Amino acid sequence: MDRRKxxxxxxxxxxxxxxxxxxxxxxxxxxxxxxxxKIREYRTLGxxxxxxxxxxxxxxxxxxxxxxxxxxxxxxxxxxxxxxxxRSEKVVGAVMKNRDRKxxxxxxxxxxxxxxxxxxKEEDVTKEAIIKRFQKSLERMQTEYADCLMLHGTxxxxxxxxxxxxxxxKQLKADGRVKHAGISYHGSFSGMDIxxxxxxxxxxxxxxxxxxxxxxxxxxxxxEQSEEVLRVCKEKKIGTTLMKTNPxxxxxxxxxxxxxxxxxxxxxxxxxxxxxxxxxxxxxKAEGFLKKHNLQNPEEMKEAAIKFCLSNPDVNCICVSFRNxxxxxxxxxxxxxxxxxxxxxxxxVYAQSFGQFYCRHACGECESECPQSIPxxxxxxxxxxxxxxxxxxYAMEKxxxxxxxVANNCLNCDGRCQAACPYNVxxxxxxxxxxxxxxxx
Numbered sequence: 001m002d003r004r005k006x007x008x009x010x011x012x013x014x015x016x017x018x019x020x021x022x023x024x025x026x027x028x029x030x031x032x033x034x035x036x037x038k039i040r041e042y043r044t045l046g047x048x049x050x051x052x053x054x055x056x057x058x059x060x061x062x063x064x065x066x067x068x069x070x071x072x073x074x075x076x077x078x079x080x081x082x083x084x085x086x087r088s089e090k091v092v093g094a095v096m097k098n099r100d101r102k103x104x105x106x107x108x109x110x111x112x113x114x115x116x117x118x119x120x121k122e123e124d125v126t127k128e129a130i131i132k133r134f135q136k137s138l139e140r141m142q143t144e145y146a147d148c149l150m151l152h153g154t155x156x157x158x159x160x161x162x163x164x165x166x167x168x169x170k171q172l173k174a175d176g177r178v179k180h181a182g183i184s185y186h187g188s189f190s191g192m193d194i195x196x197x198x199x200x201x202x203x204x205x206x207x208x209x210x211x212x213x214x215x216x217x218x219x220x221x222x223x224e225q226s227e228e229v230l231r232v233c234k235e236k237k238i239g240t241t242l243m244k245t246n247p248x249x250x251x252x253x254x255x256x257x258x259x260x261x262x263x264x265x266x267x268x269x270x271x272x273x274x275x276x277x278x279x280x281x282x283x284x285k286a287e288g289f290l291k292k293h294n295l296q297n298p299e300e301m302k303e304a305a306i307k308f309c310l311s312n313p314d315v316n317c318i319c320v321s322f323r324n325x326x327x328x329x330x331x332x333x334x335x336x337x338x339x340x341x342x343x344x345x346x347x348x349v350y351a352q353s354f355g356q357f358y359c360r361h362a363c364g365e366c367e368s369e370c371p372q373s374i375p376x377x378x379x380x381x382x383x384x385x386x387x388x389x390x391x392x393x394y395a396m397e398k399x400x401x402x403x404x405x406v407a408n409n410c411l412n413c414d415g416r417c418q419a420a421c422p423y424n425v426x427x428x429x430x431x432x433x434x435x436x437x438x439x440x441x
Contacts, residue, residue, distance in 0.1 A: 037329050039073030040336035043316045046239030048180050048212055050105050050147070052076040054310055055335045058243055058319030059083045065322050066095045070104065072332045078215065078241065078319045080109035080152055081137050084394065093142035101143055107213065107241075108137050109152035109184055112165050130168035138177065148213050150182035156196045157204045166210060182213035182239075185362055186381065198362045199225030206232045213239035215319070217361040220308045220347050221247045230314040242318045244361040245309045246302045246388065301350055303334055304343040311339040321389045356424045366427060369416040372409040375402060376417055376427060383434035399438035406435040 042051040056076035060066045061084060066077070079088040089108060096104065110133060112125045123129060134149060149172065151165055160183070172178035183205050185198045198216065205211045206229070214233060218226040222244070233240045309318050320331050339347075359380035367376050379399065386395035410431050417427040 037072055037333035038335070039075075039332060042075075045076075045105065045241075045316045046212060046233065047237040048105075048147070048239055052105055052239075052241075052317045053335065054315075054317050055306075055332055056241070056317040056319050058321050059088050060091050060095075060322070061088055062322075062324075063091055063094050065324060065328060066091060068325055068328045069322060069332070070095065070099060072328060073335075074332065075103060076105045076107075076241070076317050076319075078107045079141075080150075081133060081140075082109075082111060082152065086136075086140050089137055089140035093140050097142045105147045106141065106143065107148040107150060107182060107215075108134075108141070108146050109150040109182075109215075110134065110137075110165070111152045112162050113154070113159055125162070125164045127164045127167040127171065130164050131171060134168065134172060134177070145177045145179065148180040148182045149178045150184050150213070150215060151211075152184055153186045154183055154201060154205075155185065157201055160201070160205050160208050160211075169210075180212040180239075181210055182215065183211045184215035184243075185217070197225060197364070199229060202229045203232060206236050206238055209236075211238065213241060215241045215243060217244040218242050218309060218312075218315070219245045219247050219361075220305055221351060221355055221358050222360045222363070230312065234314045240314060240316045242309055242315055244384070245318050245320075246305045247358045247361075299330070301346060303330070304339065304346050306331065306334050307337050307339045307343055308347060310334065310337060321391075323390050356426070357430070358423075359425050359427065359430060360423060365422060366417040366420040369420040371413070371416065372405075374404050374406060374409060374417075374431070376431065378402065379404060379406065379431060379434055379438075383437055386434075386437050396438050396440075406431050407439075410435075 039053040039055060041054045043054055044050070045052045053074045053076055055074060056078065057066065057069050057074055058078045060069075060077055060079060077092055079092055081089065083089070092106060096106070110130060111120050112130065113120065124133070134146075138144065138146065149169060151159070151162065154160060166181075169178055169181045183202070185201055202214055202216060202225075205214070214229070216226060216229060218230065230240055232238075306318060306320075309315055320327070322328055322331065359377065361381060361384070362377070364377040367374075370376065379402070382395045382399045385391040385398075410428055413428065415428045417431075418425075421427050
């Protein structure tokens with residue numbers, strides 16, 4: 001609880017991005033405006049033809065928050081059977097039973113590849129089993145149909161043609177229970193073997209022609225591959241929904257972890273000490289750079305990151321994980337906005353100073369170098385859930401199911417992942433710090 005309080009207070013206590021004379025440049029145009037934020041822009045979701053709110057909801061977990069979002073004009077809800085073991089779908093159902101079903105586009109997802117930690121077996125991915133699982137999703141969501149059923153977390157081209165999934169979708173469409181098929185790419189899920197990059201998988205999915213909607217990673221620090229995918233989706237009229245649009249603010253938790261370790265009296269391996277000293281030096285240099293440019297407010301940086309994505313005309317909607325009512329006000333008001341020159345300057349400065357601390361979502365370029373097959377990108381993603389989304393219990397549960405022995409394997413490794421990272425991320429040290437978060441070690 002002390003760490004959580006520290007993170008909350010640290011983030012809330014930082015002030016002013018683009019400070020001039022004590023006034024904030026970013027967001028200054030919003031001062032003096034009162035009232036509940038409303039969606040101001042709707043975009044056509046590819047060939048589905050549905051007009052979706054540019055700011056939408058990903059993995060909804062709170063009924064009150066979802067009601068507030070729908071009241072504000074949000075009309076796209078992205079969920080999955082695995083989110084909270086069905087809890088997210090139940091939240092959608094509790095809210096939608098009192099709403100006009102046709103006014104909201106609801107997407108749910110299924111993992112169809114047997115993976116460690118997800119209890120998905122071969123017998124669970126036949127046509128009949130997928131239909132049965134989907135029917136349970138409909139029951140949890142209290143609806144007769146889903147607008148889109150996605151292949152969840154597909155990380156290789158071979159799985160795009162999954163016979164059970166496509167046969168099930170064909171039947172469900174004929175029965176009026178599914179309108180469209182889709183696919184999401186989260187990077188490697190298991191780390192058991194090396195999978196294929198996002199660009200290769202999603203471009204192949206676009207060529208396949210059976211997927212109407214994509215859920216993918218794109219942000220101002222993670223544009224490689226995604227820009228090309230977005231362009232092709234526009235050409236082929238495939239709907240594009242984004243996740244992980246905010247790579248900002250995670251450095252606060254890394255900094256706190258370093259400070260906590262420095263206070264501990266127990267001995268730690270020499271490599272780890274050197275890694276922490278190196279990381280601390282990088283932080284001090286980066287923080288000095290931010291102070292020099294008067295860029296110190298993570299919340300307004302997050303807003304700029306979202307506006308970066310909204311400024312791309314090939315993006316249909318952004319899925320935000322709304323944790324509370326403050327998030328509703330903070331992010332819904334960004335609807336219809338575009339990146340300003342001040343925003344762009346702030347993001348450029350942040351990228352130069354803290355870009356090296358962001359393990360790119362859905363990347364995994366370093367994983368082939370790991371002699372122990374550690375699922376690096378997956379662990380970093382779970383730590384993102386822990387830090388940035390406040391899903392601490394969920395992240396810890398997922399991490400424990402991986403059975404990745406980071407504490408022993410990474411401390412005694414020669415750091416091949418770090419050497420292979422094209423973005424100079426201190427991967428090895430960050431993995432061990434993530435392990436401490438996700439195990440409360």
